[in-house]
Amino acid sequence: MPLHKGPEKPDERPLSVNPFFGEANPVGEMTEAPAKHRLPKDPLPPATAYQLVHDELMLDGNSRLNLATFVTTWMEPQAAQLMAECRDKNMIDKDEYPRTAELEKRCVAMLADLWNAPDPSAAVGCSTTGSSEACMLAGMALKRRWAQRNADRYPGARPNLVMGVNVQVCWEKFCNFWEVEARQVPMEGDRFHLDPQAAAELCDENTIGVVGILGSTFDGSYEPIAELCAALDALQERTGLDVPVHVDGASGAMVAPFLDEDLVWDFRLPRVASINTSGHKYGLVYPGVGWALWRDKESLPEELVFRVNYLGGDMPTFALNFSRPGAQVVAQYYTFLRLGREGYRAVQQTTRDVARGLADRVEALGDFRLLTRGDELPVFAFTTAPDVTAYDVFDVSRRLRERGWLVPAYTFPENRQDLSVLRVVCRNGFSSDLAELFMEDLGRLLPELRRQPHPFTHDKGAATGFHH
Numbered sequence: 001m002p003l004h005k006g007p008e009k010p011d012e013r014p015l016s017v018n019p020f021f022g023e024a025n026p027v028g029e030m031t032e033a034p035a036k037h038r039l040p041k042d043p044l045p046p047a048t049a050y051q052l053v054h055d056e057l058m059l060d061g062n063s064r065l066n067l068a069t070f071v072t073t074w075m076e077p078q079a080a081q082l083m084a085e086c087r088d089k090n091m092i093d094k095d096e097y098p099r100t101a102e103l104e105k106r107c108v109a110m111l112a113d114l115w116n117a118p119d120p121s122a123a124v125g126c127s128t129t130g131s132s133e134a135c136m137l138a139g140m141a142l143k144r145r146w147a148q149r150n151a152d153r154y155p156g157a158r159p160n161l162v163m164g165v166n167v168q169v170c171w172e173k174f175c176n177f178w179e180v181e182a183r184q185v186p187m188e189g190d191r192f193h194l195d196p197q198a199a200a201e202l203c204d205e206n207t208i209g210v211v212g213i214l215g216s217t218f219d220g221s222y223e224p225i226a227e228l229c230a231a232l233d234a235l236q237e238r239t240g241l242d243v244p245v246h247v248d249g250a251s252g253a254m255v256a257p258f259l260d261e262d263l264v265w266d267f268r269l270p271r272v273a274s275i276n277t278s279g280h281k282y283g284l285v286y287p288g289v290g291w292a293l294w295r296d297k298e299s300l301p302e303e304l305v306f307r308v309n310y311l312g313g314d315m316p317t318f319a320l321n322f323s324r325p326g327a328q329v330v331a332q333y334y335t336f337l338r339l340g341r342e343g344y345r346a347v348q349q350t351t352r353d354v355a356r357g358l359a360d361r362v363e364a365l366g367d368f369r370l371l372t373r374g375d376e377l378p379v380f381a382f383t384t385a386p387d388v389t390a391y392d393v394f395d396v397s398r399r400l401r402e403r404g405w406l407v408p409a410y411t412f413p414e415n416r417q418d419l420s421v422l423r424v425v426c427r428n429g430f431s432s433d434l435a436e437l438f439m440e441d442l443g444r445l446l447p448e449l450r451r452q453p454h455p456f457t458h459d460k461g462a463a464t465g466f467h468h
Contacts, residue, residue, distance in 0.1 A: 061406055064434070067424045068408040070217070070251055070281045070379075074429030079334050083286065083327035091127070091326040092317065100326040103333040107279075108293065110336055114257050115266040115275055117295055123267075124300050125293035126318055127279075127329050131250035132170035133320050134276035134292035138246045139174040139208075141274065141294065144301045145244070146208040162202045162243075163211040164194030165413045166218045168250065171211060180208065186414040192216065192371070193223045196231040203235060209244045209273070214265055215252030218412065219372045219423070220379025222252055225265035225272070232271055244273035244299075251377050253277035254284075258345040259352060260376075273299045279332045282348065282377075284339075284428055289328035347428050351378040355426040358435045362424075367446060371421060378426040383419060391449040393422045394457035396442075399449065403441040 033052065034040035044052075063073040086100065094101035104127050112123035128134040139161065147154045160181035163171055167184070175182040183202045185194045193216045203210065210232065212225045225247055232243050247253070247265060254277050256263050266272060272295065279289035294300040300318070307316050339347065355374030359382070363370050367388050374380040383393055397409035412419045426435075 062404055064429060065404045066406040067426075067430070067438075068406045070278070070425055070427070071287050072280050072284055072427060072429075074427075075284070075286055075331065075335075076338075079285075079331050079338075082334055083331050086327040086330045087325045089326040091324045091329060092319075092322050097326060100330060104326075104329045107291070107329065107332050107336060111277070111291055111293055112267075115253065115293065117267045117293070119296070122296050123293055124297055125291060127332075128276075128290040128292055128319065129321055129324060130280060130288045130290040131168070131248070131276050131278040132173075132290070134278075134290040135168075135170045135246075135248060136174050136177075136320055137292045137318060138274045138276055138294075139171070139178065139180070140304060141300050142209040142244060142246060143178060143180060144304055145273075145299070146206075148301065150205070157206050159206050159208045160202075160204070161208055161211065162199050164199075164213065164216075164223065166193050166216045167211060167213060168217055168248070171248070181206075183207075184414075187412060187416040190371075192219050192412065192416070193221060194228070196224055196228040199228060200231040200235045203232070203241060203243050205241060207241070207243050209246055211246050211248055212265075213252075214247055214249040214256060215377040215379075217251075219381040219421070220374065220377035220425075221372055222256070222260075222263070222265070222376045226269060229269045229271040243271075245269070245271045247272055247275045249275050250278045250290075251281045251379075254279075254282035254344075255348050255352075255377060258341065258348050267295045279328065282351075282427075283332060284335050284344075284347065285328055285331045287328075289332055348378070351426050351428055351430070354378065354430060354432055354435050355380055355424070357432070358424065358426065358438070361439055362442070365443070365446065367450075368422075374424075374426065379423065381421045381423045383421045390452040390454065392455040392457060393420050395449060395452070395455055396422060396445070398457065399445045400441065403445075405438060405441065 034044065063069070066073065089097045089100055091100065091104070107127065108123070108125040109120060111125065112120040117123040126137075128137065142161070143159055146159055150157060158179075158181055160183050161171070161175055162183045163185070165184040165186050172182060174180065185198045185202065187193070188195070193213065199210050210228060212228050213223045214225065215222060225245070229245055232245065236242050249256075253266075253275055256265060266275060274292065274294045276290060276292045277283060279285045279291060280287040283289070305316050305318050352374060355378035359370055359373045359380040362368050362382055367385055368382045369385050371381040371383065372379070384391070393409040397407050400407050407422055407424060409420060409422050411417055412421065
C-alpha cells in the first residue's frame with residue numbers, strides 16, 4: 001500500500017451541502033460539510049455520509065476503461081453477493097469459520113492439480129492478499145532453505161536472488177526488506193526479459209534461487225521457464241550448485257494451463273520449488289487474493305509455519321498479514337466451481353482473441369510498431385513507428401486519458417532505456433465492443449497528434465504512474 005502523509009495546507013473551508021441530502025426536513029438537516037482531515041464533531045445521517053463519499057469518488061476513473069491494470073474489474077452479481085455475505089468473516093479464524101477454511105483448502109488442492117504437482121495431496125499452499133505477499137512468502141522460504149544448507153557460513157555470507165530486470169517491484173521490495181542482494185539480468189536488443197544462460201552465470205554458492213516470470217508486466221511475454229531450469233541443470237552438473245526456481249505466475253499461471261497446455265513451466269519441472277499467482281488477476285476475482293504453493297513440504301521449511309492457538313483452535317499459518325476478510329477466497333472458490341477448466345479456457349481464449357485482434361488493428365494504423373501481439377498473456381505493448389516524429393507514446397497516453405481510457409506509457413529499464421512503449425491489458429469484461437470503441441477514439445486522436453510540431457511531454461518520468 002502507498003504511504004500517505006497529512007496535507008501540507010489543510011483544506012478546512014466550510015462548504016455547503018445540498019439540502020436534499022438530509023433525511024427528512026431539507027432545511028433542518030446539515031447545511032455545512034464536515035472537516036476533511038480531522039474527525040467531525042458530530043455524527044452524520046447515513047444518507048448524507050454516503051452521498052458525500054459517493055460524490056467525491058465520481059472523480060475516480062472508470063475501472064472498466066483502465067487498460068493499465070491486470071486486476072479484475074468485473075464479476076457476476078452472484079459472486080458479489082457471496083463476497084458481501086462473507087466480508088465480515090475473518091479469514092485467519094479458521095476455528096470459527098471452518099467452511100471458509102475448507103474452501104481455501106480446496107482452492108489450494110485445485111491449483112496443485114492444475115499446476116501438475118507430482119503429488120497434489122503433498123503440495124502445500126495458502127491464500128494471500130495478492131501476488132506481492134505470495135512472492136514475499138516464496139522468497140522467505142528460498143532464503144531459509146539456503147540458510148539451512150549454509151549454516152556454517154550464514155549470516156556471514158550475503159544471500160542473493162537472480163531475476164530479470166523486468167520483475168514486478170515486489171521482488172525489489174523483498175530483496176530490500178529481507179536483506180538479499182538482487183542480481184538482475186538486463187534487457188538486450190529485442191529480448192525484454194530474462195535470458196536463461198545469463199541468469200545461470202549470475203548464480204553462485206550464495207544464490208537462494210532464480211525467479212522466472214510467466215507473463216512479464218512490461219510486455220505480456222512468457223519467460224522461458226523450461227530453458228531456465230535446463231540452464232540451471234547444466235550449472236549443477238558443472239559446479240554442484242543446486243539452485244531452485246520460483247515461478248512468478250501472477251498472471252500467466254491462470255492463463256497458460258488453459259490455453260498453452262503443451263508449455264512446460266510448472267511443477268512438471270523438478271527444479272520448480274514454488275509458484276504464485278494472483279486470484280484477482282486472471283484468476284477472475286476482485287482484489288485482493290493471491291496464492292502461493294510449494295511442490296512438497298520439504299520446499300517450505302517447517303520453522304516458518306506458525307501454529308497458533310487462536311479462539312480455541314490449533315491453526316498453522318504462513319502469512320505476513322493476519323486478519324483479513326474471507327470474501328475473496330470464497331469468491332475464488334465460486335469462480336473455480338462456476339467455470340471449471342472448460343469455462344476458464346473459454347474466458348481466457350476470448351480475452352486473448354480480443355487482445356490479438358486489437359493488436360492487429362493498432363498495427364494496421366501504420367503509426368505504431370508492435371513489440372508483442374497478445375498471444376501469450378492477453379497483453380500487448382507497442383511504440384511509435386520510426387518515421388513518427390510529431391508525437392510520442394506519452395502524448396498518446398495523455399490524449400486517450402481525455403476520452404476516459406487509461407493506457408500506460410513508460411520507458412523500459414536497463415539496457416533499453418531508449419525504448420518507450422504503450423501497453424494494453426485485456427481482461428474479462430473488456431469486450432470486442434469496448435475494443436471497437438477504443439479504436440474509434442484512437443483513430444479520432446491520430447489526425448490531431450500528427451499535426452503536432454513535436455512531442456509535448458516534457459517530464460516523461462511523471463507522465464504516467466502505471467509501470468506495472
